[in-house]
Each structure stands twice: as C-alpha cells, then as structure tokens.
Amino acid sequence: MNAEIIACGTELLLGQIEDTNSSYISRKLAEAGISVFFRTTAGDNAGRLVLAISAAARRADAVIITGGLGPTVDDITRDAVSEFTGRKIIPREDILLNLDEFFKKRGVKMPESNRVQAGIPDGAEIIKNSRGTAPGFILEHEGKVIACMPGVPYEMKPMLTDTVIPYLLKKSGENAAVIKYTSLKVAAMPESAVNDAIKDMFESYENPSIGILAHHTEIELRVTAKAGSVVKADEMINKVKLEIKKRLGDNLYGENEETLHSLLAKALTAEKLTISTAESCTSGIIAARLTETPGSSSYYRGGINAYSNDVKAGVLGVDSVVIKEHGAVSPECACEMAVKCAELFKTDCAISVTGIAGPDGGTAEKPVGLVYVGIYYKEAVCVHKFLFSGNREIIRQRAAVMALFEMLKTVNRMGK
Amino acid sequence: MNAEIIACGTELLLGQIEDTNSSYISRKLAEAGISVFFRTTAGDNAGRLVLAISAAARRADAVIITGGLGPTVDDITRDAVSEFTGRKIIPREDILLNLDEFFKKRGVKMPESNRVQAGIPDGAEIIKNSRGTAPGFILEHEGKVIACMPGVPYEMKPMLTDTVIPYLLKKSGENAAVIKYTSLKVAAMPESAVNDAIKDMFESYENPSIGILAHHTEIELRVTAKAGSVVKADEMINKVKLEIKKRLGDNLYGENEETLHSLLAKALTAEKLTISTAESCTSGIIAARLTETPGSSSYYRGGINAYSNDVKAGVLGVDSVVIKEHGAVSPECACEMAVKCAELFKTDCAISVTGIAGPDGGTAEKPVGLVYVGIYYKEAVCVHKFLFSGNREIIRQRAAVMALFEMLKTVNRMGK
Numbered sequence: 001m002n003a004e005i006i007a008c009g010t011e012l013l014l015g016q017i018e019d020t021n022s023s024y025i026s027r028k029l030a031e032a033g034i035s036v037f038f039r040t041t042a043g044d045n046a047g048r049l050v051l052a053i054s055a056a057a058r059r060a061d062a063v064i065i066t067g068g069l070g071p072t073v074d075d076i077t078r079d080a081v082s083e084f085t086g087r088k089i090i091p092r093e094d095i096l097l098n099l100d101e102f103f104k105k106r107g108v109k110m111p112e113s114n115r116v117q118a119g120i121p122d123g124a125e126i127i128k129n130s131r132g133t134a135p136g137f138i139l140e141h142e143g144k145v146i147a148c149m150p151g152v153p154y155e156m157k158p159m160l161t162d163t164v165i166p167y168l169l170k171k172s173g174e175n176a177a178v179i180k181y182t183s184l185k186v187a188a189m190p191e192s193a194v195n196d197a198i199k200d201m202f203e204s205y206e207n208p209s210i211g212i213l214a215h216h217t218e219i220e221l222r223v224t225a226k227a228g229s230v231v232k233a234d235e236m237i238n239k240v241k242l243e244i245k246k247r248l249g250d251n252l253y254g255e256n257e258e259t260l261h262s263l264l265a266k267a268l269t270a271e272k273l274t275i276s277t278a279e280s281c282t283s284g285i286i287a288a289r290l291t292e293t294p295g296s297s298s299y300y301r302g303g304i305n306a307y308s309n310d311v312k313a314g315v316l317g318v319d320s321v322v323i324k325e326h327g328a329v330s331p332e333c334a335c336e337m338a339v340k341c342a343e344l345f346k347t348d349c350a351i352s353v354t355g356i357a358g359p360d361g362g363t364a365e366k367p368v369g370l371v372y373v374g375i376y377y378k379e380a381v382c383v384h385k386f387l388f389s390g391n392r393e394i395i396r397q398r399a400a401v402m403a404l405f406e407m408l409k410t411v412n413r414m415g416k
Numbered sequence: 417m418n419a420e421i422i423a424c425g426t427e428l429l430l431g432q433i434e435d436t437n438s439s440y441i442s443r444k445l446a447e448a449g450i451s452v453f454f455r456t457t458a459g460d461n462a463g464r465l466v467l468a469i470s471a472a473a474r475r476a477d478a479v480i481i482t483g484g485l486g487p488t489v490d491d492i493t494r495d496a497v498s499e500f501t502g503r504k505i506i507p508r509e510d511i512l513l514n515l516d517e518f519f520k521k522r523g524v525k526m527p528e529s530n531r532v533q534a535g536i537p538d539g540a541e542i543i544k545n546s547r548g549t550a551p552g553f554i555l556e557h558e559g560k561v562i563a564c565m566p567g568v569p570y571e572m573k574p575m576l577t578d579t580v581i582p583y584l585l586k587k588s589g590e591n592a593a594v595i596k597y598t599s600l601k602v603a604a605m606p607e608s609a610v611n612d613a614i615k616d617m618f619e620s621y622e623n624p625s626i627g628i629l630a631h632h633t634e635i636e637l638r639v640t641a642k643a644g645s646v647v648k649a650d651e652m653i654n655k656v657k658l659e660i661k662k663r664l665g666d667n668l669y670g671e672n673e674e675t676l677h678s679l680l681a682k683a684l685t686a687e688k689l690t691i692s693t694a695e696s697c698t699s700g701i702i703a704a705r706l707t708e709t710p711g712s713s714s715y716y717r718g719g720i721n722a723y724s725n726d727v728k729a730g731v732l733g734v735d736s737v738v739i740k741e742h743g744a745v746s747p748e749c750a751c752e753m754a755v756k757c758a759e760l761f762k763t764d765c766a767i768s769v770t771g772i773a774g775p776d777g778g779t780a781e782k783p784v785g786l787v788y789v790g791i792y793y794k795e796a797v798c799v800h801k802f803l804f805s806g807n808r809e810i811i812r813q814r815a816a817v818m819a820l821f822e823m824l825k826t827v828n829r830m831g832k
Contacts, residue, residue, distance in 0.1 A: 011627070012439070012442070012455075013442055013446075013452045013453070013454075013455065014442055014443065014446045014452075014595065014597075014640070015438075015439040015440060015441070015442030015443030015444070015445075015446060016439075016443070016597065016627060016638055016640065017439070017627075017629065018434060018436060018439050019435065019438070019439065020434060022431075022435070022457070023428070023431040023432075023433070023434050023435065024431060025431070026428070026429055026430055026431030027430065027431025027432070028431070029431075030430045030431060036429045036430075037429065037458070037459060037461070037464055038429075038456060038457065038458055038464070038468065039428075039429065039456065039457035040454060040455065040456050040457075041438070041454065041455035041456075042453070042454055043453060045453070048453055048454070052454065055471065179430075181430065181432065183432075190524075191486070191487070192487055192526075192527035192529055192530050192549070193527060195487055195488050195527070195529050196527050196528070196529055199488075199489075199529060202488055202489055202490065203489050211426060211427055211460075211490060212486075212488055212490065213427060213432075213433065214486075214568060216570065222427060222432060224430065277700075277721065279700075279703075281707075282704070283700075283703045283704055283706075283707040283716070283719075284693075284695075284699075284700025284701065284702070284703030284704035284707070284719065284721065285700065285704045286700070287695075287699045287700030287703070287721040288698070288699055288700035288701045288704055288812075290699075291697075291699040291700070291721075291723065291812075292808075292809060292812075294774070294775050294776065294808055295776070296699075296723075297723060297724060300699070300723050301723055301724045301726070301727055302720065302721050302722050302723045302724060302727035302731060303699075303700065303720070303721040303723075304718065304719070304720055304721075304731075305693070305700065305703040305707075305718050305719040305720075305721070306718050307707065307712075307713060307716050307717055307718045307719075308713060308717045308718060310717070310762075311717055311718035311761060315718060315720075315760060315761065344731060345727060345731065346726075358710070359710050360710065360711070387522070387523070389521075389522065390547075390570075392708075392710055393708060394570070396704075396707075396708075
C-alpha cells in the first residue's frame with residue numbers, strides 16, 4: 001500500500017503559510033507502514049486540482065487530499081473529486097443535521113454559506129469532523145482510495161488517525177510493516193567528516209537505511225527501519241546505532257529528543273553539581289538553554305552576560321591587566337572569566353565564552369568567528385579555541401553548542 | 417512566466433522535517449510576479465525525481481529544485497537532471513578550486529567525498545554558494561529553465577534571490593502582475609481581541625486581503641495586494657495598514673522583518689541610551705535577543721541571570737529583607753532587581769524579570785505563569801504583573817516578549 005498527499009490552497013502556493021499538514025500526514029503514514037513517494041501542493045483551482053488527483057491516482061493506491069472543503073467559493077475539492085470520478089455531488093441530510101447541531105451548540109443560526117458543505121460525491125462515506133463544520137469523505141474509484149479532509153490541522157488530525165489510516169490498513173489487508181526511525185545527534189564534526197566516517201554504511205545499508213541532515217550547529221543521522229514489528233525494528237536500529245557510535249565516539253552524544261543541554265542538565269543533577277555562566281558574545285544563549293529543563297534551579301545558580309569590558313572587569317572581576325595585555329577575546333580572558341564566574345556564583349562548574357560574532361570587529365589576527373570557551377570544573381580550567389564560519393547568529397549558536405558540548409564531555413568524563 | 421517547485425528529500429516524505437524551503441521559494445516568486453501552480457515533494461530516488469522533473473517541465477516554464485546537491489550518495493539531483501536533459505555530468509575546475517578554497521579557509525583538507533559536488537550537467541551555469549560547499553546550477557532544456565539549489569535554507573536563500581529570480585525575470589521579459597504582502601506584528605493582544613477589532617475588514621476586504629496567524633507569543637496579520645506594479649501594491653497595502661493601526665494602536669508595533677528587539681535596539685541607539693538585564697525565570701532569553709543585532713555593544717552593557725535567591729542578593733545586590741518579606745516573585749523584588757541592575761551596570765535603562773515558569777513551584781497565591789517585569793528608565797521604575805498560560809517554555813517566551821514590549825513602549829514614549 002502506498003499513498004500520495006495533495007495539499008490544496010492558494011495561500012500555500014503563495015508561501016503565506018507553511019504546509020505543516022503534509023509533513024504530519026507523511027509521518028503518520030510512515031508510522032503505519034504506508035509508503036509515500038510524492039506529495040503535491042495545488043491551488044484553489046478545480047481544473048488543476050483534477051490534474052493533480054489524476055496524476056496521483058495513476059501512481060499510487062491511495063490519494064489523501066487536505067484543504068478546500070470549507071464553505072466559500074475558494075473551496076473546490078468537492079467539485080474536483082466529483083469531476084475526476086464522474087460522481088455527482090449529492091446533498092446529505094445527515095451532514096446538514098450535524099451542521100445544524102454544531103451551530104446550535106454555539107448559540108448561532110447556521111450561515112447559509114455552510115449548506116454547501118453538506119454535499120459530497122455520490123456513494124462516498126463520511127469522515128466525521130468532531131472539531132469543525134466541514135466533514136471529510138472517502139470513496140473508491142477504479143480500485144484507488146480517495147480521501148478528503150479539511151485543511152485546518154486541528155480538525156484534520158483526528159480524522160486522519162481515527163478514520164483514514166484505519167481504512168487504508170483494512171483495505172491493504174496485509175499486516176503492513178512498521179517503519180520506525182531514530183535520530184542520532186552528532187556535534188563538533190562537519191558533515192563531510194561524518195560522511196567519510198560512515199560512507200560505506202550509507203551506501204550499503206538499505207534496511208535500516210541511514211540519512212544525514214546538516215543543521216547549522218549539528219549533524220543529525222536518521223536511521224530508519226522497516227520491519228514486521230516495533231520490537232524487530234528497534235533491534236535493527238540498535239545494531240546500526242552501535243556501529244555508528246563505535247565510529248563517531250563522543251561526537252555522537254544523544255538521540256531523538258535529547259539535546260546537549262538536556263543531557264548536561266541530567267549529568268549535573270546526577271553528579272549533584274552546580275553551574276554558572278559568564279557569556280560575552282553568546283550573551284545569555286547558554287543560560288537560556290541551561291534553564292529550559294524543569295527543575296533547573298537545582299543545578300543552575302546564575303550567570304553574567306559580560307558584554308562590555310567594564311562589566312568583565314567591574315562586575316565579573318576579571319583582572320583588567322589581562323584584558324589590557326591580551327584583549328577580551330583571548331584564552332587568558334576566557335580562563336579568568338570561567339574562574340571568576342565559579343567564584344562569584346560559588347559553583348562547581350562554570351562556562352565562559354568570549355569571541356567575535358561580527359559582522360564588524362574582526363582583524364587579521366582576531367577574525368570574525370574566533371571564539372574562546374572556558375570550561376571550569378572543580379578548580380581546573382580548560383580553554384578551547386574555535387574559528388566558526390557563518391553569520392553573526394550562526395556563530396553565536398555554534399559557540400553555544402560547542403561550549404555545552406565541551407562541558408558535557410567534561411562532566412561525563414570526570415563523573416566516571 | 418510560471419514556475420514549479422520540487423523539494424527533494426526522503427526525510428520530507430517521512431515527515432521528519434518541515435519543508436520550509438518550498439514556502440520560502442513560493443513567497444519570493446509571488447513577490448516577483450511569477451506564478452506557481454504546483455509544488456511537488458520527491459524522495460532521494462533518481463528515477464522518481466526524473467518523473468517529477470518531467471511532469472513539472474511539461475506544465476511550467478521553469479522548474480526550481482531544492483535539495484539533493486550534497487556530497488553523499490543520497491544526493492541524486494545532479495544525476496536526475498543529467499538523465500532528464502541527456503547532458504553528461506562534467507567535473508568543473510572552477511568549482512573544485514572554490515571547494516578547495518572553502519576548506520583551506522577553515523584550515524582543513526577537503527574530504528574526498530566533496531569532489532562529487534564539482535560535477536554539474538554539461539553547459540549548465542553555476543549558481544554561486546557563498547555559504548557552503550554545494551554550488552547550484554541553472555540550465556535550459558527545450559525552452560524550459562531548470563534551476564537546482566541545495567536544501568540547506570541558509571545556503572539556498574541568497575542563491576534564489578540573487579541569481580535564480582533575476583534569471584527568470586530577465587528571461588520572461590514581461591511585466592508580470594505583482595503580488596506583495598506585508599506582515600503586521602501585534603503584541604499583547606489575544607487572537608480573539610484582534611479578530612473582534614478588525615472583523616469587518618477580514619470579511620469585506622478581497623484585494624488587499626487580510627489573513628491572521630496566531631503564534632505563541634504574538635499575532636501576525638498578513639495584508640496581501642495584487643496590482644500592476646510594486647508601487648500600486650504598496651499604496652493599497654499602506655491604506656489598509658493605516659486603518660489597522662488606527663484600531664490596534666501601540667499593539668501593532670512593527671512589520672515584516674522587524675522584531676521587538678530589533679526595534680528596541682534601534683530606539684536605544686537613536687536615543688543614545690544604554691541597557692542592562694536582570695533575569696530570573698527567563699534567564700538569558702532577553703539578553704540573547706538584545707544582542708542579536710550587530711553593533712549591540714553600543715547599547716547593551718551586560719546582565720545577570722539571577723536564578724537563585726543568593727545570586728539575586730549576593731551578586732545583584734537585592735536587599736535580602738525584600739526577598740524574605742515579599743518573596744523572589746513579587747513586585748517589590750522585580751523593582752529592586754531593575755534598580756540594582758541599572759546601578760551595577762551603570763545603564764540608563766534596565767529590564768528585570770522574576771516569575772514562576774513551572775511546571776512546579778506554583779501555589780494558590782502565586783501560581784505557575786505569574787511573572788513580574790520591572791522597567792527601569794532614568795531613575796524611574798514601573799513594575800508590570802502578568803499571568804501567562806502555556807507550558808514552561810511558552811511562559812518564558814511570553815515573559816520575554818512582554819518585557820521587551822514594555823521597554824520599547826517606554827523608550828518610544830520618553831524619547832518623544
């Protein structure tokens with residue numbers, strides 16, 4: 001069983017809203033083991049929607065359409081399906097009653113324009129919409145399933161999972177295979193280096209398959225397995241995960257919902273350690289991450305965003321001779337910042353960051369992107385030097401990620 | 417001139433990531449007056465991508481492909497275009513040199529796998545990629561334009577606006593109808609209140625039309641106009657904007673790329689004012705926003721993330737009697753935090769935030785979501801009380817938005 005998705009709406013083609021429906025439907029179909037090879041977006045034009053439906057029905061077993069079921073003249077999905085299948089639109093008494101009910105509950109009379117929503121192609125089954133006025137419908141045409149749902153995500157979602165997917169699974173008859181995926185998080189490695197390390201796996205693995213996704217600050221590896229059961233799929237994924245871990249080592253730091261800051265929060269809590277931050281160019285980014293986790297007050301005590309040099313000296317207490325001799329962006333200053341931060345906040349650990357985020361302020365000797373990170377752990381400090389590429393915001397984000405990564409590695413190593 | 421967009425990537429068809437590229441490209445094409453009637457999403461399968469390209473090229477004047485240009489075996493766009501057009505992939509010396517340069521700058525040797533990115537179909541023009549390793553390319557086949565760009569949004573965006581769209585406009589030669597839209601930013605008003613205030617405009621306006629989009633922390637109104645020229649479209653939008661501004665007042669604070677923090681940065685710079693932050697529950701979120709703007713060191717001096725009570729007293733200097741008598745989450749504490757912050761950092765303005773982000777720590781008297789914001793401006797302080805709904809992260813984000821909004825209003829009012 002494979003399906004195609006058609007999202008319908010001129011506002012999508014104009015780029016005014018993101019088409020989050022298509023990715024939601026994709027995800028749910030994948031979880032149910034139904035393959036999707038194409039998705040199409042079409043506008044509020046019946047003729048072109050008919051073209052899209054006919055192309056999809058030629059290629060796939062099922063066509064899932066979202067959008068275009070509202071009460072306005074823009075809403076052309078009913079008419080397009082009618083034209084494609086040659087089935088007339090028949091007004092349905094039961095839908096009309098439901099609509100009446102819906103408006104009565106809200107204490108208003110049904111607007112005349114909503115009556116059009118009671119018409120669906122002859123012989124189609126209703127997909128109930130418990131959250132809005134537009135019902136969906138499902139029908140079969142020359143052996144292909146065509147399912148239509150509204151475009152409002154809040155209305156569409158339960159209709160998909162409660163009615164459409166069960167219908168497709170029943171129709172397919174077979175015990176559809178399960179598709180599961182795990183996302184592996186990699187830090188401090190460029191995409192090409194990750195690729196070089198596991199190139200043979202990319203090329204030879206088909207099930208589980210491995211995909212790579214580069215974000216600004218991190219790399220994600222997606223291991224996708226297709227199997228007869230969730231247990232079997234998990235087993236297959238685990239085997240691949242172990243092999244990748246062997247090759248990438250510490251750089252593979254977590255998976256799925258895990259983030260550098262959630263893992264650092266966990267590690268600090270487990271070791272009963274406290275932490276503070278002294279941030280110059282990242283100015284609060286690391287502090288904000290460290291406090292995303294509920295209960296963060298047990299490990300995070302506070303921090304200083306030491307943006308100007310007087311603040312580094314006057315508030316944080318960095319020796320102004322250090323700043324004068326080496327500059328604020330120097331290993332010496334990063335070191336002092338981390339030490340003074342731990343002293344001021346009375347913490348076991350401290351992170352300091354000082355660098356040049358740009359776009360201005362760079363020199364030949366200290367270019368934009370140069371960042372020093374100080375990692376303080378129980379009276380020992382280590383300073384790391386980085387040269388990041390990217391614009392101001394990307395440099396700041398990369399600096400924050402590397403600081404969290406170095407701190408996490410330190411806590412993990414020392415805790416053992 | 418009309419175009420189709422093909423987004424390429426199995427991770428899209430599995431619903432693992434949102435396809436934000438297609439909507440961005442849609443928006444930019446609409447702004448340039450280039451119509452889009454269909455968008456397609458295809459996976460990392462060369463045969464199926466060829467099918468998608470050939471269908472798109474049959475219907476449209478131009479096919480814009482994003483994704484599949486990376487260095488791995490997953491990246492099949494080069495091969496698919498080669499197959500569709502019958503043009504061989506030719507390794508290009510100039511790309512290879514650029515790649516070499518890119519890695520040299522970063523002080524690393526080019527990984528072998530990146531060499532494949534130097535090959536593009538015979539006779540294609542290069543679309544330069546200033547932000548990554550994969551160049552794009554553009555070619556014409558049987559009168560149709562085919563443009564290929566990487567899938568990384570940060571890399572793709574300038575390639576689209578600087579090269580692909582100018583190419584299409586030059587090729588089309590005609591003056592297409594322009595679709596323009598402006599996004600109006602509204603803070604501190606729930607969606608229903610915005611809706612009530614401009615309901616009649618929503619219902620009766622067709623060109624320009626008005627759409628509403630609710631985010632967690634703000635509301636966005638999108639005014640879209642179709643006209644014969646950019647000037648005419650701008651005029652139409654401006655008229656609607658003035659009417660909405662009249663109804664929403666200060667709550668309509670900006671438009672398009674403007675954010676609360678970018679406007680605050682501008683206002684502080686214009687008034688030559690300095691600012692500092694003392695954040696408890698938002699812990700760095702406001703500081704990070706205030707330093708997003710290049711040149712922020714001219715107004716932002718620093719801040720303290722006063723997460724624990726000892727830090728509020730010991731580092732920031734809040735009277736511990738105040739904390740003892742009124743609690744850390746109190747108007748008195750917010751007031752002291754703002755005053756002490758301005759003193760410590762020697763700034764004209766200061767923002768303080770103290771509140772309960774949850775999920776734990778709430779009481780009947782001080783529930784989760786209770787936040788006090790202190791706004792200090794030249795020796796005067798004003799404390800605002802809020803009760804936000806939402807989860808921990810939404811409460812923190814809402815608190816940051818309201819703090820920035822109140823500070824912006826104060827600077828604007830006092831500066832006049």
